[in-house]
Amino acid sequence: MSNKPEGRPDERVTLKARKVSFSWEGTPLHWVPGDPFATHTINVLHLLLPAGERWFVHVYRQVLPYIRDERLREDVIGFIGQEAMHSQAHDEVLPHLREQGLDPTPYTAQVDWFFEKLLGDRTLPPGRARRWWLMERVALIAAIEHYTAFLGDWVLNAEELDRRGADPTMLDLLRWHGAEEVEHRSVAFDLFTHLDGGYRRRVRTWATAFAALVFLWQRGTRFFMENDPTLTDGRASFKDFYVRGRRGTLPATGDLLRSVPRYLSRAYHPSREGSTEQAVAYLASSPAALAAEEGAS
């Protein structure tokens, strides 16, 4: 039965927003030293996530009344809290980029349009049509969360970034976020299976989400490379991405492609991707999350 995800080990953690705080004064524009392309490819996260995660929260608020499982309801509420914090934390990076001469507003205004209008609440008659659009978006979020968990797992293990002296504050933001994505990676998929779980819908929304992510991401990288005030001839190409994937400063193209059939497999469950243990271990040592714990006590 699709409602009972198999292989869900007993590693349930209570999802809670952690209070984190990052100050960006000391972070250079190219925070992966000497590698603007890798820097900007990862920077695209700051463009997509504030609007995207606000949209997740917006959709899930509407979904809550449909949930009939108390444990899942708690998880979804915890998920919403964590996503709200993520969106706030990434939002704070954008003014810092602006101060360094790289104004992201032309791009983020479009991302805002994408999530608020194109994927927003449409004027639909209540009943089947409205529910269909809601379920479609729930499935889209499940597909996107497959990739956020993939990226979270990648960044937790991206030791090459440390070796190259990447900015510690930025790495902490990415790893705190990545670890929480790994921590709550099952929620979106469990919610989708609980409410609908249709295989055709899963494939359809995966294709949409994957295409949209690739489109927005390459566009964001190009935008940053072309508008970077320190680069005279900033360009972005797929080859740049492939090379850095081999090097380990960006996700490897092969890993990215291999994650596709995993999500499309009928036996897929996110609990088999990444490791909760590693995520929780990072959160226990993250400078930002640590400061949050102390502040709370």
Add this chain to the structure above:
Amino acid sequence: MTPKPLTAVAVAGAALLVRRALRRRIRVSPLWPMPALAEPVSGRPRSRALRLLVTARHEIAEGVVRLRLEGRDLPRWEPGAHLDLVLPSGLVRQYSLCGDPRDTSSYTVATRLVTDGRGGSREVHEQVREGMEVEVRGPRNRFPLVEAPSYVFVAGGIGITPILPMLRALPEGAEWRLLYAGRTRASMPFLEEVEKLGGENRGRVTVVEGRPGLDALLMNLPEGAAVYCCGPEGLMAAVQERVPHVRVERFAARTVRDGDPFEVELRRTGRVVTVAADSTVLAAVRAELPNTLYSCEQGFCGTCQQRVLAGEVEHRDELLTDAERDDSMLICVSRARSERLVLDM
């Protein structure tokens, strides 16, 4: 069936042409063809964490330390505003800004050591030193200076800090009076400057050692006078008793469960719940509406924000902007100042 060579060439040629046209189009306007949201939302955080350098630390009165925090391009502020200071232990405390609002390279705050307090002031006095970096958020203003025909200020001790920039900002010739009370003259910060601001006009500034008599000042208020008070809880209560519309600045203990009981009406649901003195609005509401969103339960994540339709809120969160506070609250920590709140739930 294999395609005819001519068709293949035509298709390939058409594809090449389309690609060239697209590339040219994108070169002209790189962000073509997506529309933008008229009023962008992203990249406008409610407040940003700033790391500022402590460049001066002076004891300006008995038990009162003034800190100068330097940074670059600091956000502007208006008299009455305060700063959230994140102390080395992670504690967050609010301090009124008492420097020059036009100075965008530094903030000035002053704090009194409260030995039996909640530990914030002790930490500032014992651990914050010159050359150290501290993290701040804000500034925020919930004690703004309004336009009025005349002003009456009542300050108790360290409560002078938000009022001082107001006195400096009032236009010359404005009608104002100040009652400044403290234990002893030596323990009252900024005394000299305050007396100088009073100028030639005798009776404008009254300095009292010990408990002040309020009746003379507050019983015959001029028509339309704006009354401001900041100081110990007892002083603010006494002023509030005589002038109910007084504006007070209160740095409430940020404990979640602590206060008076009150009622919350859930307008859309049509129900009324009671919040006990040792409970929260969130707990009371969740008993009725289990789908209510919340997460951190400490007033920083913003998940539980709700619209307030009526009633006066005592905001205890660390997140909402002044504009948001006008008509919404975080129900996990904030409480009512009036007997009843009406929420849009």
